[in-house]
């Protein structure tokens with residue numbers, strides 16, 4: 001992992017913008033800026049720190065490239081902890097490429113993805129949860145996710161994990177006393193007290209894990225999959241939910257052959273909405289592949305919208321899909337311990353991942369044939385709503401029901417509404433680390449119960465502490481760091 005040298009990158013998104021920023025960080029950044037920059041003011045007497053100065057950037061031959069504002073920020077109190085310079089150019093791709101090239105000609109190297117933030121982390125300007133939050137803040141699809149990323153950027157998650165770890169370290173100290181002075185009755189830690197304290201820390205870890213599930217859908221969007229028989233109106237419903245014509249709709253069965261994913265908010269919940277190929281037996285190999293992908297997506301979905309032609313009712317393919325989803329549920333596709341509160345919700349609603357959508361209610365009489373369409377409360381044990389994808393009736397109610405079901409499935413229900421500022425929610429990596437920490441704590445408690453000597457127990461205690469510090473980055477393996485920062489944008 002390179003950490004010397006001076007790096008440069010375009011910090012603003014590709015394309016045309018009002019202003020585009022070149023960011024330079026490292027020991028030579030101010031020298032490089034000085035060589036590129038021709039001040040506009042005759043009174044200019046060098047860069048005043050943290051102050052924008054107006055001037056021109058010229059290339060090596062002295063030809064002017066752009067009229068700019070530039071700033072020099074002296075380390076270590078900067079984003080990266082190093083000397084930083086920024087050149088605020090006109091936001092065109094050719095201008096920015098030319099100024100970046102000029103910076104490189106003066107000695108800067110092109111920055112890798114996430115290299116500015118990696119340097120900030122390595123220079124102790126932020127812990128790993130904060131570095132990850134920088135990227136998550138940029139990626140947040142809606143306000144709820146943004147608030148979760150902001151809490152992490154402030155270091156609240158790192159602080160909570162550090163607090164849990166400190167309790168384990170404290171316990172470790174008490175264990176050492178018990179090992180060193182086994183006869184000392186006053187200081188000796190009783191196994192019951194040992195287990196009780198471990199259990200309290202484990203409860204804290206579990207609390208963070210259940211927050212992860214909810215946080216995930218606010219940050220990445222819940223996966224909601226439109227599935228059902230050919231011609232049921234999945235693509236029409238996709239378009240109705242998006243409010244624009246995105247998917248091709250025809251009266252030919254088998255119109256959609258590949259899946260289509262679009263981000264959308266359903267009643268304020270960020271969702272990755274996926275339209276899929278209609279389920280049917282077919283000889284067409286392209287369509288067969290489409291059907292296979294549909295089944296995969298159904299298996300991964302946080303919520304399946306099973307679209308059914310209301311007049312036709314459930315057919316063979318729909319019943320098979322319901323059975324498929326239900327079997328998956330029974331075999332415990334959800335990690336059992338990750339969201340304890342969702343387990344009870346699941347057992348109340350056996351097929352809680354499926355919402356049956358009776359479509360074409362404008363054509364249908366009553367479900368099963370009565371005169372006016374009456375939407376049943378549930379179909380095959382799944383909640384049910386009636387809509388007309390064509391006319392838009394019931395689509396808002398469908399969105400609200402989908403939101404409620406997704407949040408119920410993730411535990412905690414919809415009562416709390418959107419995440420609030422200060423709410424903690426670990427991301428996937430952090431949750432995986434927390435799960436390992438919980439395994440260590442469970443094993444530790446079992447050992448203490450079984451009367452394993454304290455000096456052996458303390459090894460496990462150390463293990464749990466080491467696992468927890470992977471969250472904040474003290475002991476994170478370098479390939480994990482590499483992976484985290486390589487998912488960043490260039491220039492971040």
Ligand SMILES: Nc1nc2c(c(=O)[nH]1)N(C=O)[C@@H](CNc1ccc(C(=O)N[C@@H](CCC(=O)O)C(=O)O)cc1)CN2
Nearest residue numbers: 011021023050076077078079080081084086125134492
């Ligand atoms: N133009 C620009 N805007 C930007 C950034 C940037 O790098 N450039 N940021 C980058 O992502 C964010 C701001 N992030 C920052 C994070 C830390 C420090 C910093 O370390 N500041 C010093 C105090 C400086 C002072 O006021 O004297 C410190 O807190 O010690 C600055 C900006 C968002 N907007």
Ligand SMILES: Nc1nc2c(ncn2[C@@H]2O[C@H](COP(=O)(O)OP(=O)(O)OP(=O)(O)O)[C@@H](O)[C@H]2O)c(=O)[nH]1
Nearest residue numbers: 230231232233234235236254255256278360389390
């Ligand atoms: N009357 C009526 N027709 C609808 C409604 N929704 C869809 N349709 C019609 O049903 C036909 C099939 O619609 P699609 O949205 O293409 O159906 P699909 O489920 O995506 O079909 P495949 O992609 O083939 O699996 C089209 O002719 C639509 O216009 C509705 O609510 N009312």
Ligand SMILES: [Mg+2]
Nearest residue numbers: 234235255256
């Ligand atoms: Mg379709």
